[in-house]
Amino acid sequence: MKKLLTLLVLLTLTSCMKDDIMEPVFVSEVPEALLIDELVGIKLESTIVSSEVRMNVKLPNDGTYRVKIRDLDNSLISQEKLTAQEGDNILSVYTSSLDKSSFTLELTDVNHNVIGRTVFVNQ
Amino acid sequence: MKKLLLTLVSVLFTLSSFSQSYIKAEKVNGSSVTQVGDTLVVKLQYGDPNSLGNAKLTQFDFQYNNKLLSLVSRDWQITSSSAQKAYNSWTGYKWGGTFSTDLDGQYSDFISQSTVYGSNADWSVERVTVQDVTAFTAGGEFIQYKFKVKDKAGTNYSDYSDILYLNWGYLKQGDGTAIATEGNAKMGLTGITGGDAGDVTLKIFSNALSESAIDGTDYTYNVYLKSDIGDGNQVNQGASAVKTGNYDASGEATISGLENDTEYFVWNFIDGSQDYMDDVVTVSDLALVFAEAIGAGSTPNGSSTTFDYHIQTFMANVFHDSAFDGKVDFKDSYEILAHLQGVTSGNSNYVSKKGGAVQSGGTKSIFGTVDSNGSYFAGLDATFKPTDSNKSFQFAHVLIGDVNFSHSYQPASTSDFQISSMIIGNSPSLSAKYNPIQQNVDLTSQIVDGEVIFSINSEVVGMIGTQFNIVYDGTRLELKNVVFDTGNEMTNFANHIEEEGKINIGSFDQQFTQTVKTGTPYQLIFTPLVELSNTSGLISFKVNEGVKADGTQIKLNME
Secondary structure (H helix, E strand, O other): OHHHHHHHHHHHHHHHOOOOOOOOOOOOOOOHHHOOOOOOEEEEOOOEEOOEEEEEEEEOOOEEEEEEEEOOOOOEEEEEEEEEOOEOOEEEEEOOOOOOOEEEEEEEEOOOOEEEEEEEEEO | OHHHHHHHHHHHHHHHHOOOEEEEEEEOOHHHOOEOOOEEEEEEEEEOOOOOOOEEEEEEEEEEEOOOEEEEEEEEOOOOOOOEEEEEEEEEEEEOOOOOOEHHHHHHHHHOOOOOEEEEEEEEEEEEEEEOOOOOOOOOEEEEEEEEEOOOOOOOOOOOOOOEEEEEEEEEEOOOOEEOEEEOOEEOOOOOEOOEOOOEEEEEEOHHHHOOOOOHHHEEEEEEEHHHEOHHHOEOOOOOOOEEEEOOOOOEEEEOOOEOOOOEEEEEEEOOOOHHHHHOOOHHHHHHHHHHHHHOOOOOOOOOOOOOEHHHHHHHOOOOOOOOOOOOOHHHHHHHHHHHHOOOOOOOOOOOEOOEOOEEEEEOOOOOOOOOOOOOHHHHOOEEOOOOOOOEEEEEEEEOOOOOOOOOOOOOOOOOOEOOOOOOOOOOOHHHHHOOEEEEEEEEEEEEOOEEEEEEEEOOOOOOEEEEEEEEOOOOEEEEEEEEOOOOOOEEEEEEEHHHOEEEEEEEOOOOOOOOOOEEEEEEEEEEOOOOOOOOOOEEEEEEEEEOOOOOEEEEEOO
């Protein structure tokens, strides 16, 4: 009987303890090839591209930005206006309709202030 | 009479120049030897103008330049059946002394060994010996030598002045008595043409090259013999090019295997299959042709024109009522407008486009000139002739329909090429007209409500025409709609080449009064064919240009 009472007391005490709160932790799924050490910037998964390549656009704030593609003489030949969030944004560059050449990929804010640049080869 | 006197003087001079007996070498057919490959005949002759001797023995040496002459044959000319005759030859030797007309004196030098032959690969020595029991006939020939004239290319000789020398010789009587013997020392040829021209350089000129829009390797050359070119610079049936090849990236080609002093004609071609061919004829060209169509014939003498260069009429005349009518009117502007709209007019036209480059050109220095009859063909001549002093030739290249020379050679702004009697006023200066001004526009793509929207935003005023050549990824996008907001009176066009993922859009006011609205005059709406996270690279732009009422091209740039 004494044992039973002890068990009941323990159960009662345990049931009154506060539960640990197990909140979910969101880990950014940035592939290693797209990790950007700096606070902001733009990075491609591969420099040599065929048809499509993933890119990481790492932004200082939520907002609207421009992703530009320039040819050898720095002429703008393609431009996307995108709205994205602060931090890493895994997006794509589609190259099927671009010439087989080398281009500069440029990230700017909406007012054309450059945030980052990289070069890729479309083959 | 004057000629007769001249001839007499010449004969007397010849006779007096040989006061003794002589052996001389003379060209039999000198006047007909004019080019490489011709056969030169040289006769070795005996003369006794003063009846000094009773010559029955002769021996003489001469040397010929074996780099410039190739021995073909030796043909005895002496007719006496009792004559004994012989020749000897050595290759690779040259007379070591000086040359003079004193042949027997030089023989003495030879026999005394005071002058000897030395090795020299360029020269060959011939020795002729004739002996007879009867005296030689004065004026008779001993022997003839035939030589083929060789190409001097690759030799150390710049001409043919140095081909044959008489080294020494003597004449003797039957008892061995020497007869004073003279001779002519040296023989040469002048005016010899032909032969391997060596490296000949062709260079092509076009704004497409200077603006780096096109790589020079896209141009090819076909070189024909000029004799294979017929009317209208067309190649005669059955004729084929003697040389073909590509220019290098800078637009230069070095050709070997052509002949000096031979006339050639070159046809230069651009690769018409290249994508940029669809960027050649644009709304700016349309504006120029339209303006000409409106202005043509506006004065009683019909001489008015809006063009600045003669050749522009040729380039704008894309529709021919006859073979080449040389008349620019609304039929021509309509053909260009139809081309921009992607409409098949049903007419045969000469608008340059992908898969249909219509091209012309000529020697740069004369290209675009007209003759006294107003014909352009004189200025389209691409004849060239390599010579010893000229191995480099420059050629202009144009594409028909490219009236503003964006991808063509623009002639120099001199009176030879320019139309001096422009009547229509308010034209900007040439430099302004053919050097586009720069303006900024904003072309962007983005995903909106599941659709890809491509917007052309412009704050540029004063454009009576615009054109945007757009390329999209047809594997990921499908064009759904084109939205124009250019103004109520503008003529808009959209030429959709679906299989190539291209769409050319724009506007043009044929009255030259309305201008494209600012704001967002054009929007393309695409439906994604695959799941898209964003639009980078899906849509790109090739041509972005506008044109003002005075024809000035506006290059629309993006920041």
